[in-house]
Amino acid sequence: MENKHLPNYLEYQGKYKGLMGWLTTTDHKRIGLLYFYSMFSFFLVGATLGILMRLELIAPGKQLMEAQTYNALFTLHGLTMIFLFVIPGVAAVFGNFFLPIMLGAKDVAFPKLNLLSWYLYILGALIVLSSQFMGDGPPDTGWTFYAPYSLKTQTNVVAAVFGAFVLGFSSILTGLNFITTMHRLRAPGMGWKRMPIFAWTLYATGWIQILATPIVGITLLMIAAERLLGIGFFDPAIGGDPILYQHLFWTYSHPAVYIMILPAMGVISEIIPTFSRKPIFGYTALIISSMAIAFVGYFVWGHHMFTSGMSDSSRWIFSFLSFIVAIPSAVKVFNWTATLYKGSIRLQTPFWWAMGFIFVFMIGGFSGLVIGSLATDIHVHDTYFVVAHFHYIVFGGTGFAFFAAMHYWWPKIYGRMYNTKIANVGLAIFFSGFNILYFPMFILGLRGMPRRYYDYLPQFTDGNVISTIGSWIMITGLLILIVNLAKAKKMTGKAVDDPWDGSTLEWKIQSPPTLENFEEIPVITGGPYEYKDR
Amino acid sequence: MSKEPNHISGYKDHLMILGVLILLTIITVAITQVELTALNTAAALFIAALKATLVLLYFMHLKFDQKVFLIMTVLVLILIAAVIGITVIDYIDRY
Numbered sequence: 001m002e003n004k005h006l007p008n009y010l011e012y013q014g015k016y017k018g019l020m021g022w023l024t025t026t027d028h029k030r031i032g033l034l035y036f037y038s039m040f041s042f043f044l045v046g047a048t049l050g051i052l053m054r055l056e057l058i059a060p061g062k063q064l065m066e067a068q069t070y071n072a073l074f075t076l077h078g079l080t081m082i083f084l085f086v087i088p089g090v091a092a093v094f095g096n097f098f099l100p101i102m103l104g105a106k107d108v109a110f111p112k113l114n115l116l117s118w119y120l121y122i123l124g125a126l127i128v129l130s131s132q133f134m135g136d137g138p139p140d141t142g143w144t145f146y147a148p149y150s151l152k153t154q155t156n157v158v159a160a161v162f163g164a165f166v167l168g169f170s171s172i173l174t175g176l177n178f179i180t181t182m183h184r185l186r187a188p189g190m191g192w193k194r195m196p197i198f199a200w201t202l203y204a205t206g207w208i209q210i211l212a213t214p215i216v217g218i219t220l221l222m223i224a225a226e227r228l229l230g231i232g233f234f235d236p237a238i239g240g241d242p243i244l245y246q247h248l249f250w251t252y253s254h255p256a257v258y259i260m261i262l263p264a265m266g267v268i269s270e271i272i273p274t275f276s277r278k279p280i281f282g283y284t285a286l287i288i289s290s291m292a293i294a295f296v297g298y299f300v301w302g303h304h305m306f307t308s309g310m311s312d313s314s315r316w317i318f319s320f321l322s323f324i325v326a327i328p329s330a331v332k333v334f335n336w337t338a339t340l341y342k343g344s345i346r347l348q349t350p351f352w353w354a355m356g357f358i359f360v361f362m363i364g365g366f367s368g369l370v371i372g373s374l375a376t377d378i379h380v381h382d383t384y385f386v387v388a389h390f391h392y393i394v395f396g397g398t399g400f401a402f403f404a405a406m407h408y409w410w411p412k413i414y415g416r417m418y419n420t421k422i423a424n425v426g427l428a429i430f431f432s433g434f435n436i437l438y439f440p441m442f443i444l445g446l447r448g449m450p451r452r453y454y455d456y457l458p459q460f461t462d463g464n465v466i467s468t469i470g471s472w473i474m475i476t477g478l479l480i481l482i483v484n485l486a487k488a489k490k491m492t493g494k495a496v497d498d499p500w501d502g503s504t505l506e507w508k509i510q511s512p513p514t515l516e517n518f519e520e521i522p523v524i525t526g527g528p529y530e531y532k533d534r
Numbered sequence: 535m536s537k538e539p540n541h542i543s544g545y546k547d548h549l550m551i552l553g554v555l556i557l558l559t560i561i562t563v564a565i566t567q568v569e570l571t572a573l574n575t576a577a578a579l580f581i582a583a584l585k586a587t588l589v590l591l592y593f594m595h596l597k598f599d600q601k602v603f604l605i606m607t608v609l610v611l612i613l614i615a616a617v618i619g620i621t622v623i624d625y626i627d628r629y
Contacts, residue, residue, distance in 0.1 A: 211610060243628075247621050298617060302624075311627035317620065 006519070008415065008512040026111035027515060032097030033413070034118050039085055039093060042125060046080035047475065049073050054437075054471040057464050060456055067454040071140035072155070074452060076132060078143030079160060083167050084125050086398045087256055090263035092121070092174055094405045095202045097413065099178060101506045102196045104187025104524060106516040109180035113173055120170035128163030131156045142452060144253070147234035147245035151226050158227055161220040168217040171259070175209025178202050187505075189524035193287075196504045196528040197280060200287045201266030204294035208255045208262075212298070216252030219245065243308055250301035258297040260394060262290055264401030265332055268354045271408050272336050274502045275351035276343025279529035282335040289328035289335075296325045303372050307381045315374055322372035329365055333358060348500070349423045353404030356431050360400060364392030367442065382452075385445025391438045403430075403481065410485060411495035415511040418488035426480030433474025440467045504528050541598035551592045558585050 007013075009029045016024050025031060053073055056064045065073070096114065100107050108114050132138040135156030141149055150157050182203050186195065195203075222233045223245075232238030234245040273280040280286065302310060302318030336358060345351070367389040371377045380386060411417045440463040445451075449460045456464065498507040509517060562581045566574060591597040596604050 211613065243624070247624070251617060251621075295613075298613060299620060302620075309628075311624045313627040314620070314624040317623065 006514045008510065009515050010414075010512055012515045024115075026107070026115050028096050028100050028108050028111065028114060029413075029513060029517075031114050031118055032093050032095075035088065035092040035096060035121070038118075038122060038125070039088060042080050042084040046077055046085060047478070049077040049080065051471055051475060053077060054468040056454075057456070058468040059461060059464070060458055062455075068137075068140065070454045071452075072132070072138035075139050075142055075160075079128055079139075079164070081394075082143050082256075083128065083164055084121075086260045086394050087167075087171060088121060088174070089260060089398050090267060090402055090405060091178070091202055091205055091259070092117075093402075094198075094267065094409060095174075095178060095205075095263060098409065098506055099181060099199055099202055100185065101509065101513065101517050102199050102504055102528075103182065103185055104190060104505055104518065104522045105181065105185035106518065106521075108177050109184050110177050114177055117170045117173040117177070120166055120173070124163045124165075124167030124170060126163075127166060128160055131159035131163060134159055144249060145220070145223055146249075147223065147226075147240070147242045148236070150223055151235050158224050161223050165217050165220045168213045168220075171209045172213045175206035175213075179206040179210070182206075187522050187524050193284070194524055194527055196266075197269035197283070197286050197290075198263070198266035198504075201262040201269070201290050204290040205259050205262045208259050208294050208297065212252045212255040212259075215248060216256075219248040219252070222248075243305070243310060246305050246308055246310075247301070250304045251298075254301040254304065255294075255297045257393070258293055260398045262293060264357070264398045265290070267401045267405045267408070268336060268357050269332070270502075270504065271350045271354040271404055272339050273529045273531075274408075274500050275346045275348060275354070276340050277346070277501075277531045278339055278343045279527065279531070280335065281338035281341075282331070283527070283529070285331055286335050289331040292328040293325060296321065296328070300325050300372075303377070306374060306377045319372060319374045323369070326365065326369060326372075333362065333365075346500075349418075349420050349427065350404055350408035350500070352424060352427055353400060353407055356427065357397065357400040357404060360392050360396030360434065363439075364389060364396050367392065380445050382450055383445035384441040384449045384451055387451045388438050388441035388445060391441070396434065396438070403427075406485060408500070409506070410488065411499045412497075412506055412511050412513070414489050415495050416488045416491050417495040417499060418485050422480065422484045426477050426484055428477070429480060430474055430477025433470050433472070433477050436470030437467050437474050438470070440464075440470070501531070503530055541595060543592065543595070543598075547592065551588055555585055555588060 009027055012027075014021055014025070022030060022034065025034075052064065053070065056070055056073075096108070135158075137155045139145075139150075139155045139157050139160045140153060141155075141157060145157065145161060150161075182195070182199060222231075225231050226233050226235060226240070230238065232240040234240040234242050236242065269280060269286060300318060300322045302314055303322040306315050306319070336354075367385070371380060371386060371389060407418070407423060444460055444463040444467075447460065447463075449456055449463075495511050497509065497511045500507070505522065506513075508522070558581050562578055565577050565581075568574075570577065590607060596607060
């Protein structure tokens, strides 16, 4: 299946060379890396903004910036992290790179559309970022653009909203491309029940991307239309309904959480069997749970709105449905732990990341039940408890899986192995910093500290100091991880084709892969998780 | 990969559907002149749904394609109907 004499995708020279070769590529692997470089840059911007916010909050009163600057900062932090990192995140980078390989295909179904998706992503990102520097000042609405404030503020909301709209197109096209690829380009013999779980999670994600993203696109355009043309969609003063905005926004933005987390769960579902040397426990249950999360995830958006003034009957319906979505999520965790049971576990870096993921995801998940429950949500709504919860889910879930994927697939992507000892030390520091940063926020929230406030009462100082120190520890771990991986990329020693003894197709081709992945399309004769050395 | 030959619609069919769509658009405008209160909106939505169905079936070839695509489309419509239905519960009960 492999041919060492052919140039790999990094060396391959097409019509154009150098930078132009990258900017005009339709190779899914290079496009995956284009996403990776741009997305990781935005992630570092978002992380820097987060660090600055934590510095401001180290003590009550003004430390570094004025209140308006702080408002703009948390808006840009949210926009960058949500729309530019975690939503496209794992799917755009690792989905692009590995989905066709895992299916035994040479590329995605629509390679040119794939490149267009990346350009739309960059265009949307530039528009979002330009909103900081144009018009009447950076947006201060938070990433949710809640009406009627987003209609009234004099800041540059329209540009930010339009940027998010363009980003939505990128997401829709990626979802469409992946779904078509899975329907049309699976290798001979690869039935639906022989697809790796990562591919299945991308399938579920693709449907959410296609069906939910247009809703937020229209909603954001409605904001722009109301601001520019005065059409009364959401402002009660001109006949609109602000709660309608929340309905429309969260109809997308809650499923968007599953756009973030489902591919992350797919990554974990690949790592755990590889390092347990066992087929994944409950393959079918994992597939059904992915599809169930994608489906039920459409009907839980109202749990963001329990205190909005929504009707009582809607509140209990949404609360009930929110509890239901916990079931397929728990199925996954049980299946991962059952896979570990009696496995020949190899304690290597990607495995540790997967364990870190389960730990923080469980804290995030259980705290989600607290805010999914009507009575308790009333107390913690819009407090730091919610900030802690979603950072445990979004950063702890998607972020940890992103780093897990980086450490799992780095040798395949670049053909270079990193220093695993340094990687483990970096992970330990990162993990500690993460929990020191975010866990105190649960307590601050339970004690009543509201989110998004520039200043706070003196009794909240201790928690904020601990949290800020945690941010320094976490960023230290992050820098160690980045430097370690970047150094590995420049090392001369080649990684073997299959450093982890993996069983899915990407481990059966050379590292880095050739332009078309396979010289001959493979014929699949078994399931994705069959290990010879059990 | 499907080896079935693709169905090709003739110009005559396309023009006929286009004519029906234009007719329905005229009806949509005309019906606003009749005072039906809330039924005006219902009528406009019904005609819009009818037009969308025609576009899906003929211009997007759903009628001639494999049944699986029709099933997928119907499932998506059910999903959207459910989302709208849950939202409407709020409006019925809130006021």
